[in-house]
Amino acid sequence: MNSGFDGLNAQLITKYSTSGPRYTSYPTAPLWKDNFTEDDYAAGLNEHLSTRTSKALSLYVHFPFCENKCAYCACNSDTIDSRLKIAAFISSLQEEVQLLIKQTNVLDGSYIEQLHIGGGSPSYMNEAEFEKFLAAISPLIEKSKLSEFSIEIDPRGLNNEKLQFYAACGIDRISFGVQDLDPRVQEAIGRVQPAELLVKALSAKNKSYFKSINFDLIYGLPFQTGESFKATLDAVKELRPNRIAIYNYAHMPKLKPNQMTIREEDLPSAEEKTKILVTTINSLLGGGYNYIGMDHFALPEDDLSLALENGTLYRNFMGYTTAKARNLIGLGPTSISGFGRYYAQNVRDTALYAQLVGDKILPTSRGLRLSDDDLLRRDIINSLICNFYLNFAAIEKAHGICFKDYFGPELNSLVCFIDDGLLTVNEKSMKVSFQGRVFIRNICMVFDAYLKKDEQRQFSKTI
Numbered sequence: 001m002n003s004g005f006d007g008l009n010a011q012l013i014t015k016y017s018t019s020g021p022r023y024t025s026y027p028t029a030p031l032w033k034d035n036f037t038e039d040d041y042a043a044g045l046n047e048h049l050s051t052r053t054s055k056a057l058s059l060y061v062h063f064p065f066c067e068n069k070c071a072y073c074a075c076n077s078d079t080i081d082s083r084l085k086i087a088a089f090i091s092s093l094q095e096e097v098q099l100l101i102k103q104t105n106v107l108d109g110s111y112i113e114q115l116h117i118g119g120g121s122p123s124y125m126n127e128a129e130f131e132k133f134l135a136a137i138s139p140l141i142e143k144s145k146l147s148e149f150s151i152e153i154d155p156r157g158l159n160n161e162k163l164q165f166y167a168a169c170g171i172d173r174i175s176f177g178v179q180d181l182d183p184r185v186q187e188a189i190g191r192v193q194p195a196e197l198l199v200k201a202l203s204a205k206n207k208s209y210f211k212s213i214n215f216d217l218i219y220g221l222p223f224q225t226g227e228s229f230k231a232t233l234d235a236v237k238e239l240r241p242n243r244i245a246i247y248n249y250a251h252m253p254k255l256k257p258n259q260m261t262i263r264e265e266d267l268p269s270a271e272e273k274t275k276i277l278v279t280t281i282n283s284l285l286g287g288g289y290n291y292i293g294m295d296h297f298a299l300p301e302d303d304l305s306l307a308l309e310n311g312t313l314y315r316n317f318m319g320y321t322t323a324k325a326r327n328l329i330g331l332g333p334t335s336i337s338g339f340g341r342y343y344a345q346n347v348r349d350t351a352l353y354a355q356l357v358g359d360k361i362l363p364t365s366r367g368l369r370l371s372d373d374d375l376l377r378r379d380i381i382n383s384l385i386c387n388f389y390l391n392f393a394a395i396e397k398a399h400g401i402c403f404k405d406y407f408g409p410e411l412n413s414l415v416c417f418i419d420d421g422l423l424t425v426n427e428k429s430m431k432v433s434f435q436g437r438v439f440i441r442n443i444c445m446v447f448d449a450y451l452k453k454d455e456q457r458q459f460s461k462t463i
């Protein structure tokens, strides 16, 4: 699958490094409307459930607390002074589930096929709390229907018993926030977790409990160099997680005050970051991982690799995923739902979330009903970002347009990618080259109708 990739061109990285969306949705979240209400959400969900061709849904549940706040973190998470806050949150979650069931009339455990618990740090819950958490969402879950059940884990405070407990709960996929294994980097980001923690957690016995293990890494952190990150990658490859995601650190201390402890002068330069990215891609390809696209890698036998091969890869708020259940419902503060032609997001603040569900109001804060043009462009972006291929006739048939007429200016804007060997375009289709996968965000941006209108929004770097 990796043939045709003969080393990443650092000059191209410099050329195409710009800010842009990660396309976990289209239109992207900053464009959703504040006047999209809880009634719009319930009506949209009912509309979707009544017209769906497939019953399958994914469920994401956001646990909003962590033991400590990491300096680089951009997630919606708080530290707490009492575990009573966890109990209170679980009660609110239970109320949200009941409200959702009541408002939709039909939603029950027969819909959810994929369940993901994220945060925050859900592994901060002890076993008794986690059982109550599962009981709160149980009206939406039939274990026999679940094809995937995953959780994000902080390796600190983890032990064999807890991993066995997760397996006994039915969890079959675990994701570790690893970020970087260099002690100096860990110190600077306020997250000290020696590599031995992961070595112990990933004993052969523990690994056997789970179908897939994911590591999240971050590049662009203080004191990282191409050399230092290579050492992290070598240690990671020894542990052989099934999937690896590598994210670009976005330093925005004005928006994320916890990042203020990271000193700008300690961050790697743009050239060093390029070196780290080149090192990462070449190292993981050399280590037998398939390049899924953008920021994801997987072993050849992993479901993500198989989905890429079969053309069933999908991208949503959790990054690349298999397309078993494309439509997603989110529970908990800040969680996002995406189904049919709707997106919606819950309120961010945990206290407000609790107050709303306590008052029997769905905690929707914003959302969007997609226009026909949004649906068309979303299909194009999804096809490019997941299949690295676009069949014009399929788009024309699905949306009743003539591709060349509708997208004349966009086709002209693709010339630079063609000239740089990142894309080929013929009469019937376009195909992203293997190297082009690194620049897929840039290619997708050509089809984003909102970027030209609104260039002030803050996005992460494309590469």
Ligand code: SF4
Binding pocket: 065, 066, 067, 068, 069, 070, 073, 074, 075, 077, 119, 120, 121, 154, 177
């Ligand atoms: S554990 Fe994860 S969610 Fe919590 S502060 Fe650290 S990075 Fe953020």
